[in-house]
Amino acid sequence: MxxxxxxxxxxxxxxxxxxxxxxxxxxxxxxxxxxxxxxxxxxxxxxxxxxxxxxxxxxxxxxxxxxxxxxxxxxxxxxxxxxxxxxxxxxxxxxxxxxxxxxxxxxxxxxxxxxxxxxxxxxxxxxxxxxxxxxxxxxxxxxxxxxxxxxxxxxxxxxxxxxxxxxxxxxxxxxxxxxxxxxxxxxxxxxxxxxxxxxxxxxxxxxxxxxxxxxxxxxxxxxxxxxxxxxxxxxxxxxxxxxxxxxxxxxxxRDKLTGLYHSRYTGIEGTGHSIATTQHEATSARETFPCWDEPGLKATFALVLHVPDTNGTVALSNMPAVSTxxxxxxxxxxxxxxxxxxxxxxxxxxxxxxxxxxxxxxxxxxxxxxxxxxxxxxxxxxxxxxxxxxxxxxxxxxxxxxxxxxxxxxxxxxxxxxxxxxxxxxALPLKRVEFGTSPRMATCWRHERARCPGLRAAIARLPHGWRGRCHTAGVAAAARLAYLVAFTVGEFEAIRTQSHSGVQLSAWAPAATRQVARLQYALQIARDALNLYEKLLGVPFPLPKIDIVSIPDFGPGAMENWGLVTYRATSVLADESSAPGDRQSVACTVVHELGHQWTGNLVTMRWWDELWLNEGFANFFEQAVTNVIAPELMIAKQHVQYLSTALHFDSSPDTHAVRPVRSVASDSAIEALFDSISYDKAGAIIYMLHDYLSRRTPGAFVAGLCSYLTEHQFGSASGADMWEHLGKASGLPIGEWVEPWFSQAGYPLIEVTTLSDGSAVLLQVGRFMQDLTRTQIAFGGHATADQATRMQSWWVPISYFTSVSSEVHVSEIASSSSFFSIPPARKQRGGFDAEGSDWLKVNFKGAGYYRVNYPPHLWARLVQASTEPGRISDADLANLIDDAFALTLDGRLSGVILSLARALGIRTAHESTFVTSSYESWQAMSSGLTLLLSLVADATQASSSREGLIAGPGLDLIPSRCVGDLQRFVRTQALGRCLDPLLSESPPTGRAPPRGSTDAPHAAHASGTTHSRTQLEALAKPVLLQLASAMGDSRVGVWASGPLRPCLDTPDARCGAIEAIPPELRFACLDICAAFDVSGQCWQLVLGQLPYADNDPAYRWALLSALSRAPTERLLNATLGLVMNPAVVRAQDMGAMVSMLAGNSFARGARQIVWEYARANAYALLGAAGGAGSFDFGGLLSTVASGFASEEMAQDVETFLALNPVINEGVPARITRAVVGKIRSQAIWVQNYGADTCAVLASFHA
Known part of the structure; x- marks a missing residue:
């Protein structure tokens, strides 16, 4: 009452x-x-x-x-x-x-x-x-x-x-x-x-x-x-x-990005429009109304809004409106x-x-x-x-x-x-909109086991092992959390559909933007995902509707508010003429947020230290469910990217456990948990567990998940509750197995050793940490008291195949004190001859969350086998490349990654279909080579030069020509002939939009045709072009500027030539043209197109990306001057824009210039973005400062934070330690191992 x-x-x-x-x-x-x-x-x-x-x-x-x-x-x-x-x-x-x-x-x-x-x-x-x-x-x-x-x-x-x-x-x-x-x-x-x-x-x-x-x-x-x-x-x-x-x-x-805030946009008619919307996760519901703002405190909510009664104003909330x-x-x-x-x-x-x-x-x-x-x-x-x-x-x-x-x-x-x-x-007209209260359902429980409703119909399209049984039950009330309460008020247009169970799905775009038609793809994905979730999980969606809303100003990519899912425009707008990567991003984001309706909303973690229960499962669903409802996106063949993101983040000695050991007792500590550990690592561990169970006890994973959701629906739960249900469904000690994965930071390194009898031994040698500032626990390395007393151990599921047999074998290493032995081929099927020419690949398609190191002769055989697409799959090769890069930066390998780069070039040149089966490998290789180039280049520019030699005190000398050697090696030995078929595709010509048209570029998108035959091929093309651009290949500069030349003389006029480029190449073309044109004409053209991109967020983002390629210091400083201009960069994009400039600009010393800008304008950036809650300075540190490789810059970061307590308070100490530690570790690598790498590069050109 x-x-x-x-x-x-x-x-x-x-x-x-x-x-x-x-x-x-x-x-x-x-x-x-x-x-x-x-x-x-x-x-x-x-x-x-x-x-x-x-x-x-x-x-x-x-x-x-x-x-x-x-x-x-x-x-x-x-x-x-x-x-x-x-x-x-x-x-x-x-x-x-x-x-x-x-x-x-x-x-x-x-x-x-x-x-x-x-x-x-x-x-x-x-x-x-x-x-x-x-x-x-x-x-x-x-x-x-x-x-x-x-x-x-x-x-x-x-x-x-x-x-x-x-x-x-x-x-x-x-x-x-x-x-x-x-x-x-x-x-x-x-x-x-x-x-x-x-x-x-x-x-x-x-x-x-x-x-x-x-x-x-x-x-x-x-x-x-x-x-x-x-x-x-x-x-x-x-x-x-x-x-x-x-x-x-x-x-x-206020104009901020948390709580209840104001968002503005300009319609096609040129007038401004306003939207009021909410973003409450993690601790911002209290900014909207007084409440008990904790995830374990669920309640029912009844909401009444009084809003302007103007034509077209729509009020949306979690529940449908019951009266207006x-x-x-x-x-x-x-x-x-x-x-x-x-x-x-x-x-x-x-x-x-x-x-x-x-x-x-x-x-x-x-x-x-x-x-x-x-x-x-x-x-x-x-x-x-x-x-x-x-x-x-x-x-x-x-x-x-x-x-x-x-x-x-x-x-x-x-x-x-x-x-x-x-x-x-x-008069002051208002309208009163009353929304329904959280629904109530019957309180009867049915304890008999029943097959998940409708599961049979979906089994044919589900991944291996996704079948099971679950309990069904009723509930007393659909309680909600404060951080999931949401409402949005403004002028919107909608399209609608309905799920098989009768749930109304609506997709809303701001009025007067002509964006609503571009929501059709997201709405279709949402409907198909909702149908599959209900069939798969056995618990029907409890609300009568789901609204999908595109918000012009929005901090995160999306927010899973129950029944009212809000998105950044770039995360939800896509159509048949969008770039393939944009369509994939939209599909994955929609599936991720729909997954939260069960894991996160229906069942919620009790406290933020188990955020992974929400985000890890949503990340897992993002891959598994998208692969079922949109098989053309080929998500199943892109898992290594998810794995790689988590492994690299988790390599730091200052990483944290998925379930933090220390109490999470501050707003900044909670916000810091929304990182790759809670999302990607938790999702990768769940993926690993599912892969293992699907081979040992098919159906157990889904059965346990169904019973978990059914028992705890509309309540809160812990990880222990999840493992209990999976254990009962599988009959295996799941909780005992997975507990170390969630309670310990980091992950294990598996060393492969061959013996004289032809057998191999796989041994867990402790935690892998990519940090040269500390003594590592490594096979044959030094174990000091600092680390040896903290030896960690995991239960590790092992999968492998050999050159003798492509059959995948599965086993496990129970702890660091145990090992797994692979006998010789002559003694057992599945073995291999270590003394002959045989090889084995451990961690089939990167399903396991660990890294693997091989002895030199096995690395050499794997490199040779990688040249043939039929012997090692693209996923396995990408996994090898990712492990090799990490082991190289850790000082364990030297030269292997360069050999793998040559092998990938040979492999691609031999493929009958252009890079169709090598996208993940090129993505991993491009990331690694770009990082290697950045380390060598930054070290060269930051150090004092003496006759072409860069000197470290008492250390090896690094020749300044090393940057050029690396670029030349990649152009000639890796890319080689791979670019020829792509560059031979003449830039397309197409019709310009009608004279006087004010539409976004999608008015002419149909004129640009997609030349790729598969999603992976479409994704691979820009990866190779961008890599060639970073390595200074002038051919791609000529190729990119060709179609844009007619527009260079009139940069402020709308350029129809941009819209004629096929979607898969359009944004790479803009990036490369801006990067190579030191005169600034391309940069001016890109800047001049921004007014025409107001209602196409993806196109606008591509233009900002192109501006970040500024090739000279003059253009770099000009771009930095635009960062806090709201007409150019929205508040939600300021941090990302600064980060892109540090990593993308071709100007000499770009990272240093951007860091000095961020340091000098820290408070101005916070204010322009709407306050500390809307701007992640810790994220800025992680992307800008962590790229340095000198002790001087490590001290500079520490000094800046010490002198600015307001900034320092918003950056968790763990992130600061990780950034500073990474800078020092990279500095040691450049000094200790950079010369060896440069020598290997020089040998290729001898």
Missing amino acids: PLLVDVEAWPRSRTAAPRQRRALSRCVRLALAGVATLGLALVGSRARGALREGARADMPPMLGHSTKGTGVDSRPLKPTSGGKHRELPRNPSFGPPIERPGFRPTQRPEVERQPAPASDVERLPNASSACTWHSYRLPTDVLPAAYNLVIEMPSLTPPAYVYGSVDVSIDRNASAPAPRCLVFHVAPEVQVDALALVLVSSGASADPPASGAGRLVDARIARYDAEWSQMHVELDEPIEESAILSVSFSYEL RTLVVPPGRHGSADETDADDVPLARAQASGRWRRRLRAAARRSSAGGGAAAADDAVGDAQEEDKDKDADDDGDEAEAGWGIDGLDESLRAGRLISPEDVQRE
């Missing part, structure tokens, strides 16, 4: 949520009928008497006046000394905000408010010891059960403001003492204007309490902890059973014109109206009289007294014609949102 704050003592209160308001509107009829009345204690006799004294009763309590007995905390916000904080314009019907001691507005206006240290938290003078909680986690003495949330946005165009109220039904945890202090989350920028609490009996939280069940208690803010965004509310009485907390709040709708009603505010009034709507409108003015006051007084009298017969006897008298009050109240209503509150203090009008003149000039 709602808690309605006393309007007689507090005009700023808000109305209750829909069902409770309807209950209140019936209270008079219930009383007259002698039925039990609403037991809602509101005010004491002092406040009621004050109302009858005159107009001043509607004013908020004056400073220093006691509010004890009213149940309302009304302390005003203390003035701050800084003077730079702009106070929120006040709704004149609202009183001053509540004081939150300990809050200090920031002294840096360009960044968000800085949290006060824990020791600086103040306490109110009358605060007792009841509120002594001091922990990042909230106490568990009460649990939220239901939220009734009302949000009002009178305008979406800045300056715009948000006014809201929330009623939270909370239940006491029976295992904890009855609390006298509530602790919940509210962000510093949210102004709390009023709060109150009513105690109710157990079980009354979902419905209005019976007579006498509700009792208002004194609730005071004891303190506010800004560091953890926690508000502590002290109560006069403990919560014995249940209670309802009511909070009114307000804040500015126009609320016209006539001239001279700020509130609802229709008094019958007063119960539904969350405006303080409506609460102060005559009808509202009469209802509240009646409820107060009945509460004062108690329950039962006494309340019934008083009912008739109450009704008569209401009639006596009516005339006086109507007089008050006449006075309200000006501003709605009698005798409003003039001082409160100074910061008003809407002036009286504005109100007189025009």
